[in-house]
Amino acid sequence: MRKYLCLLPLLLWGFAAQAQGNALAAFNQQQTQTLKTGMLVLGGWAILNIVIGSFKLTKASRSKKFYFQMNLYWNIVNLCIAAAALYSLFVPAAASQTLAHSLYQHEWYKKILYLNVGLDIAYILLGAYLKERARNSPKTEQLLGWGQAIVLQGWFLLLLDGFLVLLLESGADQLLRLVPPL
Incomplete structure (x- = not known):
């Protein structure tokens, strides 16, 4: 009986490791699903803009022509980004990732999204600049659109x-609870 008691800590450690593995796989699956949904929304937005913009472009004039033209170009890029991101999200298996890889990947996704937030603000400012510049330019219609x-x-x-970003940040504590204390 005594020789089997020494196996008890190993057995309990094994159950804890399995529980941590299940929690890690669940976190990875949730994060992947969140990002897939985001890329599906981006892809849907891009397709909607391409279809509607292509139709409207044939009938538009003046600044609206340039508006639909830019939407078309912009959303072709959005569609490519969404497709590439979805492809990369479907490749790895969430259950087979280690804790270290999950931490690295989570931080990488957040960095990319924070960079994108900064770029999005730059896009808004660039668009506002072009609209302002349209006031005193011979290309008024083009810059305005x-x-x-x-x-x-x-x-x-x-x-x-x-x-x-909010969804990934709100799930970060679930991942950080899996990190053993030092």
Whole structure:
């Protein structure tokens, strides 16, 4: 009986490790699902803008022509970004990641999203600048249309990226609880 008692700590440690592994897999799955949903929203927004913008572009004139033109170009890039991100999110298996890799990946996703938030603000400012510049330019219609489109896209991306940051930040404590104390 005594020789089996020494196995009890190993057995309890094994159950704790399995529980940590299950919690880690659940966290990774939730994070991946959040990012997939965000990229599906981005892809849906891009497709909607491409379809509607292409139709409207054929009938638009003046600054609206340039507005729909910029939306079309912008959302082709958005669609490519969403497709590439979705492809990368479908490849790794969430259950097979280590805690160290999960921590690294979580921080990397947050850094990318914070960078995107900064870029989104820059897009809004660039669009506002183009709209202001349109007042005293021979390319008034073009700058006004492009500025309006960039402001719209910047605000959408700011909302999307901000929401994704909030979701990832709110789940961070769940991941940090899995880190053993020093």
